[in-house]
Amino acid sequence: MLELVGQSIASGVAIGCVYGLVGIGFCVIYNGSGIVNFAQGAFVMLGGMLTSVALKTYGIPLPVAAVIAVALVSMVGVVLERVVVRPLWNRQSTMFVMILATLAAQIVIERSTLIAIGDQPRTLPMFTDIPPLRLTGIAISYQFLWILGCSALVIAGLAWFFASTKIGKAMRACSINRDAAALQGIPVSRMLALSFALSAALGGLAGVLVTPTQYTAFNVGIPYAISGFIAAIVGGFGRPLGALLGGILLGVAQALAVVLLGAAFKNVAALSILLLFLFFRPTGLLGTAK
Amino acid sequence: MSSRVSIWHDARRDPALLVLWVLAAALVVYVFITGGYLIAVLQFAAIYVIFVTGLNIFMGYAGQVSFGHNAFAAISGYTSAVLTANHGWEPIAAGALGLSGALACALIVGYPTLRLRGHYLAMATLAIGLIAYEVAVQWGSVTQGYMGISGIPPLGIGGWTVTSDRALLVLLILSAALAVLAAAGIRRSRLGRAFVAISGSEDAARALGIDVAHYKLIAFLISAFYAGVAGSLFVHAVGFVSPEVYGLHMVVLAFTMLYVGGIGTVAGSALGAMVVALLPETIRALSDYQDLAYGAVLIVILIYAPGGLASLSRLWSPKRRTEGA
Amino acid sequence: MNLLRLDGVTRQFGGLIAVDAVSLDVPAEGVTAVIGPNGAGKTTLFNVISGFMAPSAGRVMFAGQHITGLPPEAIAKRGLVRTFQLAQLFENLTVLENVKVGRHLHTTGGLLTALMPFRAAHSETVVEEASLALLRNVGLASQQDMLAGVLPYGQKRLLEIARALAAEPKLLLLDEPAAGLNRDETTRLASLLRQIATSGVAVLLIEHDMSLVMNVADRVAVLDFGKLLAQGTPRDVQLNPDVIAAYLGTALAAHA
Numbered sequence: 064m065l066e067l068v069g070q071s072i073a074s075g076v077a078i079g080c081v082y083g084l085v086g087i088g089f090c091v092i093y094n095g096s097g098i099v100n101f102a103q104g105a106f107v108m109l110g111g112m113l114t115s116v117a118l119k120t121y122g123i124p125l126p127v128a129a130v131i132a133v134a135l136v137s138m139v140g141v142v143l144e145r146v147v148v149r150p151l152w153n154r155q156s157t158m159f160v161m162i163l164a165t166l167a168a169q170i171v172i173e174r175s176t177l178i179a180i181g182d183q184p185r186t187l188p189m190f191t192d193i194p195p196l197r198l199t200g201i202a203i204s205y206q207f208l209w210i211l212g213c214s215a216l217v218i219a220g221l222a223w224f225f226a227s228t229k230i231g232k233a234m235r236a237c238s239i240n241r242d243a244a245a246l247q248g249i250p251v252s253r254m255l256a257l258s259f260a261l262s263a264a265l266g267g268l269a270g271v272l273v274t275p276t277q278y279t280a281f282n283v284g285i286p287y288a289i290s291g292f293i294a295a296i297v298g299g300f301g302r303p304l305g306a307l308l309g310g311i312l313l314g315v316a317q318a319l320a321v322v323l324l325g326a327a328f329k330n331v332a333a334l335s336i337l338l339l340f341l342f343f344r345p346t347g348l349l350g351t352a353k
Numbered sequence: 354m355s356s357r358v359s360i361w362h363d364a365r366r367d368p369a370l371l372v373l374w375v376l377a378a379a380l381v382v383y384v385f386i387t388g389g390y391l392i393a394v395l396q397f398a399a400i401y402v403i404f405v406t407g408l409n410i411f412m413g414y415a416g417q418v419s420f421g422h423n424a425f426a427a428i429s430g431y432t433s434a435v436l437t438a439n440h441g442w443e444p445i446a447a448g449a450l451g452l453s454g455a456l457a458c459a460l461i462v463g464y465p466t467l468r469l470r471g472h473y474l475a476m477a478t479l480a481i482g483l484i485a486y487e488v489a490v491q492w493g494s495v496t497q498g499y500m501g502i503s504g505i506p507p508l509g510i511g512g513w514t515v516t517s518d519r520a521l522l523v524l525l526i527l528s529a530a531l532a533v534l535a536a537a538g539i540r541r542s543r544l545g546r547a548f549v550a551i552s553g554s555e556d557a558a559r560a561l562g563i564d565v566a567h568y569k570l571i572a573f574l575i576s577a578f579y580a581g582v583a584g585s586l587f588v589h590a591v592g593f594v595s596p597e598v599y600g601l602h603m604v605v606l607a608f609t610m611l612y613v614g615g616i617g618t619v620a621g622s623a624l625g626a627m628v629v630a631l632l633p634e635t636i637r638a639l640s641d642y643q644d645l646a647y648g649a650v651l652i653v654i655l656i657y658a659p660g661g662l663a664s665l666s667r668l669w670s671p672k673r674r675t676e677g678a
Numbered sequence: 679m680n681l682l683r684l685d686g687v688t689r690q691f692g693g694l695i696a697v698d699a700v701s702l703d704v705p706a707e708g709v710t711a712v713i714g715p716n717g718a719g720k721t722t723l724f725n726v727i728s729g730f731m732a733p734s735a736g737r738v739m740f741a742g743q744h745i746t747g748l749p750p751e752a753i754a755k756r757g758l759v760r761t762f763q764l765a766q767l768f769e770n771l772t773v774l775e776n777v778k779v780g781r782h783l784h785t786t787g788g789l790l791t792a793l794m795p796f797r798a799a800h801s802e803t804v805v806e807e808a809s810l811a812l813l814r815n816v817g818l819a820s821q822q823d824m825l826a827g828v829l830p831y832g833q834k835r836l837l838e839i840a841r842a843l844a845a846e847p848k849l850l851l852l853d854e855p856a857a858g859l860n861r862d863e864t865t866r867l868a869s870l871l872r873q874i875a876t877s878g879v880a881v882l883l884i885e886h887d888m889s890l891v892m893n894v895a896d897r898v899a900v901l902d903f904g905k906l907l908a909q910g911t912p913r914d915v916q917l918n919p920d921v922i923a924a925y926l927g928t929a930l931a932a933h934a
Contacts, residue, residue, distance in 0.1 A: 174648065296473075334480045547782060
C-alpha cells in the first residue's frame with residue numbers, strides 16, 4: 064500500500080510539473096497584461112498534437128518535431144493575441160469579455176483541430192526508451208525525469224530572462240506600470256505579443272512533455288487549462304515559482320485522491336482544491352506577486 | 354412613466370428593437386401554423402430565453418460574472434428526470450423539489466463565492482459548473498453517467514399531459530414570456546435599481562445604505578431559480594437528459610445568446626436567445642462545426658458589437674449616440 | 679450638541695500614519711470644512727468616519743452612538759451619507775434612477791413587490807415625485823431620463839449631491855465637491871451648500887477651494903500630516919500661526 068502511495072506521489076509530482084508549466088504560462092500573460100488567457104489549454108493540446116502529426120505523418124524525428132511544434136504553437140499564440148486580444152484591448156473591454164473571448168478562441172482552436180485531424184487520441188513515444196529507475200521500490204520512468212529536468216530548466220531560464228535580459232526587464236516593466244513603461248519607450252503592444260508567444264511556447268512544451276505519458280486529443284485543452292489555472296492560483300497568481308509549486312501540490316493531491324478515494328474523484332479533487340483556495344486563501348501559498 | 358414595463362418603453366424609443374419584437378412574434382405565429390421541425394427549435398429557444406434572462410439578471414443587472422449557472426440547471430433538471438422517470442413522481446412536484454435543490458445549492462455556494470471579484474469569481478463559478486458536470490458523470494447509480502436518463506414523461510398535471518408539439522410550444526412560450534416580464538418588472542423596481550447600482554459602484558451603493566453582499570446573493574438566487582426552471586423544462590420537453598446537456602456547450606451557447614442580444618437589457622436576452630437558437634442545426638446533436646461557429650461568432654460580436662442587438666440603432670446612427678450630451 | 683465626535687482616531691498603513699489621533703467635534707447644524715495640504719489624510723479620515731476603513735485606534739461617535747468599525751451601509755442607515763472624491767455615479771442608470779437609489783433607505787420592497795406591478799405602482803409614484811423634487815432643486819430635472827454617464831462633470835457632482843440628499847441624511851460628508859468645477863458652478867455649489875445647511879442637514883466637507891470654504895463654512899478644521907492643527911471659525915483658523923506655517927503663509931492670507 065505504501066508503495067502504491069509512493070508511486071502515486073511520484074507520478075503526481077511529474078504531472079504536477081506539467082500543470083506548473085501551464086500555470087506559468089498563465090502568469091506570464093497575466094503579469095504582462097492582467098488578462099487571464101483561457102486558451103492556454105489549447106496550446107498544451109497543440110504542442111502534443113502537432114509533434115505527433117510531424118512525427119507520424121511526416122516522419123520527422125522526435126526532437127526536431129518537438130521543436131517545430133513548439134515554434135508553431137508559439138505563432139498560434141501571437142495570432143491569438145493579434146486577432147482576438149488586441150482588438151478587445153484597444154476597445155478597453157472588460158476583463159470578463161476578455162476571458163470569454165479567450166474561452167471562445169479555445170473552442171475555435173479545439174474544434175478546428177477536431178475537423179482537421181479527427182477525434183482519435185494520439186500518443187508520442189517516450190523520449191528515452193530505457194526501463195524505469197527503481198528507487199526504494201518506486202518506478203521512476205525516464206519521462207518523469209525529462210519532465211522534472213525541463214521544468215527546472217524552464218524556471219531557471221525564465222528567472223534569468225526576466226532578471227537579466229533587456230527584453231525580459233521590459234516585460235516586467237510593462238506588468239508593473241504599463242503607462243510608465245510606454246513613456247520610457249518600451250513598445251508595450253509588442254511586449255504583449257511577446258508574452259503570448261512565450262506563454263504559448265510554455266504550454267506547447269508542457270504538451271510535448273506530457274503526451275508520452277498520457278494521450279492527447281482535440282479536447283484535452285480545457286482540463287489542462289483548468290489544472291494550470293489551479294496551479295497558478297494555489298501558488299499565488301503571478302508568481303512562476305509559485306505556479307510550479309502549486310502544480311506539484313495539485314498533481315500530488317489528485318494522485319492521492321485517485322489512489323485513496325477512486326478514479327471518479329480525480330477532477331472533483333482538483334476543483335475542490337481550487338474552491339478551497341479561492342474561498343480561504345485567494346492569494347495562494349506564496350502570496351501574489353508585486 | 355416608471356411603473357410601465359421597460360420592454361414596451363424601450364421598444365417605443367428604439368425602432369430597431371420594435372422591428373425585432375414584431376419579427377419574433379410573427380415567427381412564432383408562422384411556426385405554430387406551419388409546424389414541422391421549427392417547432393422543436395422554438396421550444397429550445399424558449400427554454401434558453403428563460404435561462405439567459407436569469408443569467409442577465411445576475412450578470413447584466415448586477416454586473417457580476419458566472420460561468421457556472423449550468424450547475425443549477427443540472428441540479429433541477431436531473432432531479433426532475435430521476436424523480437419522474439424512475440420514481441413516477443408528478444412533474445410539478447419533482448420540479449419543485451429540483452428547484453429547491455438548485456436554490457439550496459446556490460445559497461450554500463453563493464455565500465463564499467460572491468465575496469470574490471473579477472477573474473476569481475469567474476473561476477470559482479466555472480469550478481462549480483464543472484463539479485456539477487463531474488457529479489452528473491460520476492454518480493452513475495443516480496444519473497446513469499454518460500448514458501443519461503431517457504423516457505422522461507412529458508409535462509402535465511394529474512391525468513392531463515402535454516403531448517402535442519404545438520401545445521408544448523405554447524406552454525414554453527408562455528413560460529418564457531412570464532420569465533421576461535418578471536425580469537422587466539424586477540429591473541423597474543427598487544430591487545432592480547439596487548442591482549444596477551451595485552454594478553455601477555459598490556462603494557456608492559453602500560454609502561447609500563445598500564447591503565451589497567445581501568443583494569448580490571439575491572441576484573444570484575433569482576438567476577439560479579431561472580436556470581433551474583429552464584433545466585427542468587428541458588428534460589420534460591426533450592424526454593432525455595445526459596451530462597452533455599448541461600456541459601460547457603450550454604455555457605458557451607448561453608453567453609453567445611447573452612451577447613448577441615445585448616447584455617443588461619431584458620429584450621436583449623430574449624431576442625438573443627431566439628436569434629441564436631434559430632441558426633441552422635442548432636438543436637441537432639452537437640455537430641463539429643456548430644461549436645466552432647459559435648466560438649467564432651462570439652469573438653466577432655465581443656469585438657465589434659459588444660452591445661448586441663439591443664444596441665443596433667446606436668451602431669447605425671451616430672446621431673443617436675450623442676443623444677443627451 | 680455635537681452630531682459627530684471623533685475621539686483620538688488614528689489610521690495607519692504599515693509604517694505610515696495617515697490620520698494621527700484626531701479628535702474633532704462636528705455640530706448638528708451648519709457647514710464644517712476640513713482643509714489641509716494634499717496628503718494630509720483628509721480622505722482617509724472620511725473613509726474611517728463613513729465605515730470604509732476601520733481605524734487603527736480611537737472611536738467615532740455619531741448621534742451619541744458608537745459607529746466605529748461598522749460597515750458603510752449600517753452607518754448610512756443611521757443618517758451619515760458621504761460622496762466620493764471622484765464622482766461615483768451609477769452610470770448605467772438614468773439621472774432620475776440615480777436619485778431613486780438614494781431613496782433606498784426610506785423605501786421598502788424587494789422581490790415580491792417587484793413581481794407585482796400594481797402593488798408597486800403607488801410606492802413608485804411616491805419615490806418618483808420625491809426624486810424629481812430633489813432634481814429640480816439642483817437644476818437637473820430636464821435631464822432626468824439621460825444616462826448618468828453622459829452628464830458633464832459639473833452636473834455629475836450635483837447629481838451626486840442630490841442623490842445623497844435623497845437618503846435624508848442628518849450629516850452629509852462631501853469629499854471635494856468643488857473639484858473640477860468652474861467659477862460659475864462653484865458659486866452655485868456654495869449657495870446649494872448654504873441651502874442644505876439651512877434645511878437642517880449638517881455638512882462636513884473636504885475642500886481645497888479656499889474662497890468657497892471661507893464663504894460657506896461655519897467652522898473649519900485643519901489637518902496636516904494626519905494631525906489636527908486647529909479648529910474654529912474660519913477667521914480664527916486663518917489667523918492661527920501653526921496653520922499659516924503649514925500653508926507657507928500664502929494661500930490663506932491671500933483670501934483673507
